Amino acid sequence: MKRLPIPEEERFAAASHSARVTSRIGLGLAITFTVCFLTGLVSHLIQHPPTWFFWPSRPIWLYRVTQGLHVVSGIASIPLLLAKLWSVYPKLFGRPLVRSVPHALERLSILVLSAATFFELTTGLFNVAQNYPWTFYFPQVHYAVAWVAIGSILVHVAVKLPVLRRALTREPAEAPVPPPAGLSRRGFLRTTWLTAGVSVVATAGATVPLLRNVSGLSWRTDHGTQGLPVNRTASAAGVRQAAQDSAWRLSVVTPAGARTFSLAELRALPQTTAELPIACVEGWSQSASWRGVAVPDLLRIVGAPPGSSIRVSSLERYGPYGVSVLPGEHTADALTLLALELNGEVLDLDHGFPCRVIAPNRPGVLQTKWVSKLEVL
Structure with a gap:
């Protein structure tokens, strides 16, 4: 049987795999996931308050807003995470696999980041649907892995900060080159933002009354006993x-x-x-x-x-x-x-x-x- 050749990283020339696309989506994901983490932390502290923690009784809508933000930002993070993984997957074919000890540590941190973030968003989505196809106690495990995810994100941002700065600043004018085949960089980014926005609008009616008539995928409306x-x-x-x-x-x-x-x-x-x-x-x-x-x-x-x-x-x-x-x-x-x-x-x-x-x-x-x-x- 003839073995198929392993593609090389340089062969992936689509604009969606550029450093600028990856950085912009990564920045959006960092914002939504940080909001999700902080609001989830608030919810955990209310339910398991340490001696120093204080949670007021007013305004009466505050927890409604923080927990709504927690779920909405988590849902927005799902398409952003998928787009981020798509933009960087050609790096799996980079050779050599390990160039140095720091490079190995960087790859390991990305693996931990991806696994922890994917676990948090997936199990959180199941929790929203009140479907638990696992045997562990969801609140404890979800809380513990959230710290792993946010820690790995901070490490990843610190390591990639020089790359982020270069990618997010305006590049100097260069000689025009033929655009790569497929969706353009702006087209891919617009599609990503649109998908994240639609996912939020389609589900946010569960916590935002004004959106209930347009949130076709929202769960838990006012239908129910009394x-x-x-x-x-x-x-x-x-x-x-x-x-x-x-x-x-x-x-x-x-x-x-x-x-x-x-x-x-x-x-x-x-x-x-x-x-x-x-x-x-x-x-x-x-x-x-x-x-x-x-x-x-x-x-x-x-x-x-x-x-x-x-x-x-x-x-x-x-x-x-x-x-x-x-x-x-x-x-x-x-x-x-x-x-x-x-x-x-x-x-x-x-x-x-x-x-x-x-x-x-x-x-x-x-x-x-x-x-x-x-x-x-």
Whole structure:
């Protein structure tokens, strides 16, 4: 059998493989991926706050914006990454394969960069679709690999900085040469930017209400029970029977003692109505009208000061978010509710009946449903 010759790097003369194209796309990818990394870091810190971290309760839309940016910038990074890989793949055929130790380290760093970035964007896209064809715990692995990806990007930029400077500055006029076959440099760049823009517009309706009518690929619109999407149903959480039990009581524990409230007693307390968005880590968000007992009012009733941190426990025993902590900046906010109604109706079972937490500027995974116990810390 005749062996096909291995092409040489110099044989790839298309304009899409030029250093200028690679640098411009790389710069765009660095911007979108950095935005994705920083907003993802914010989300991680909110869910796993260290002692020094502070996240306010106002403005109520801030997390909605940061997490929407996280997902949108991640989606924009996908076509940019593919275009970047296309522009540089001829370098795989460069000879010799390893010219020096620094060259070997550079190639290894590019391999790590490509693998980590591809992993982050691919698994993030699966997470948006709530499809998990793997056995590892997505948040931990996604967070860890994000640091590998951003670190490798910084190393790559530092190594390639001289090349970037040359490629991104205006080149001196040269004698005209016949243009290479195929798409021109500008044509390839325009196609790349257009593809990234279309991918954003086609999906951003999940978090940008103004785009919902034109985002054909957006996930999670306002369709759902009581006009609000449901990520985890009562059946999936295994709480259907306990949540509908007439003997259900809310237990509120303070340093001074404990007190219980029936659903009728909670409804008899002063009620507060608030228009608040619920924003999930998958990037979708939706505003709704909530009505229930303001947490500061409930704390005063049981003799605890508003601004105290509260551990919230759900009837769901085995889920990773069956317990959450409401920090003091939220328990002091009059818009933080123990919600009993949604959009003018009694909470549906899948939305957290008999009661749930809804607090401004919090991830949806921390808006605990099917609440059974509040502990003042």
